Amino acid sequence: MIQVNKDGHLMIDGCNSQELVEQFGSPLYAYSETIISNQCKEIRKVFLNKYPNTRAMYAAKAFLTTGFCKLLEREGLGIDVVSGGELYTAIRANFDPEMIEFNGNNKTEEEIRAALEYNIGRIIVDNPDELKFLESICKEMNKKVKVIYRITPNVEVITHKYIQTAQKDSKFGFPLDEEIIYPAIKAGIDSDYIDFIGFHFHIGSQLFQNQAYLKALDVVFLFMQETRRRYKYDITELNVGGGFGIKYLKSDEKKPYRYFLEPIMKKIDEFCKEHSFTRPSIVIEPGRSIVGEAGVTLYKVGNIKEIPNVRNYISIDGGMTDNLRVALYQSKYEMILANRATDKKDYTASICGKCCESGDILITDAKMPKPKRGDILATFSTGAYGYSMSNNYNKNATPAVVLCKEGQADLLVKRQSYEKMIENEIIPQRLLKSKN
Ligand SMILES: Cc1ncc(COP(=O)(O)O)c(C=O)c1O
Ligand SMILES: N[C@@H](CCCC[NH3+])C(=O)O
DSSP, rough: OOOEETTSOOOEETTHHHHHHHOOOSSSEEEEHHHHHHHHHHHIIIIIIIISSEEEEEGGGGOOOOOHHHHHHHHEEEEESSSHHHHHHHHHOOOGGEEEEOSSSSHHHHHHHHHHHHHOOOEEEHHHHHHHHHHHHHHHHHHEEEEEEEBBBOOOOOOGGGOOOOSSSSSSBBOOOHHHHHHHHHHHHHHHHHEEEEEEEEBBSSEEEEEEEEHHHHHHHHHHHHHHHHHSSSOOOEOOOOOOOSSSSTOOOOOOHHHHHHHHHHHHHHHHHHHHOOOOOEEOOOOOOOGGEEEEEEEEEOOOOEETTTTEEEESSSSSSTHHHHHOOOOOOOEETSSSSTTTTEEEEEEOOOSOOOTOOOEEEESSSSSOOOOOEEEOOSSSSSSSOOOOOGGGGOOOEEETTTTEEEEOOOOOOHHHTTTOOOOOOOSSSOOO
């Protein structure tokens, strides 16, 4: 759990944040294993154990390391990958390939071949072109793979424009125009190499309304019926994606998993009953909601600049390199001084990163105790899309990642060394020549 102790220190599953920074350096991503386990437990309770024939495939893009794969395995989740790198990570962690599925709008030939070689459980085909491409590779490799079609249901979702994915004008998913989707379904049913088993949608991320999922289901139901009517074929799997929103700010009204999953399952059951379908396997792909609130990022305060009558700026030793979400989506975060969390918050300042970008501001006008150099600053809910979107801009090193549990912190990722950062760089021979 993440809480402040009586001395005003932020504790992450019993680990003192200041000591974590002393031991592992800063910036540092610190995760509470208990929070992650609790999220998984909730998914088992309200979904996996409640309804037979269901799977939860964690969306690796939110955060994935080899060690984390082991935790997912222990918690009974599968993994949804979107790249050869994520696939490789899961395979290197000996993750059961049957519990891996592959999403993404442009899987390369190399990635498809790897997925087929590892015999992963499902490939979520994104568009008709990919269907043909996949089939040709399967044929050449003499492999048959279970395939789900990702459709674009054309429903409205309320979230940042960059993370809406259900609108017709989207790079993701099959368009539902009759002349596109039906030939694709027929091709999948007839194919010797594609085992077409169902539909997938993922309507967006950081969502708080279940209505959009229910509307997307209506679209899928239509295609289930039409697939039966036209081809006498019933799908056996339906993947409703992820997107369940988390709490970034105290004011965010987060909804529990059951708020989404209960009406989804009820609607599916009712539809299946009414139209005499055997309920397909239902799959979810949560990413952010499993790891988001479990992670905090710890920084050290550096320069403090006060511009009289304008604003105060606190510079930290990270920024958009470890948290790109603010620059990308204008996301809002909350912070505390993790070593003085109970001191009076009578100072206002913007928290700025150390990159050479004016937009590298993590929080505008935050309230805090007057900070001093070396204080530990923590931002909350950075467990999803923080480390996974980290980058080496300005040649800043990627922070370490630790997993905390009952007062013990274990490294999941070492802090990147400068040596590692430049290890793929080459000085061409001709530039090694001495100066003219
Ligand atoms: C296909 C797909 N599945 C699952 C997810 C996970 O979404 P979230 O992290 O919001 O749960 C995403 C990302 O938005 C996605 O694109
Ligand atoms: N990277 C995004 C979410 C990814 C959406 C994936 N389809 C975020 O931080 O919110």
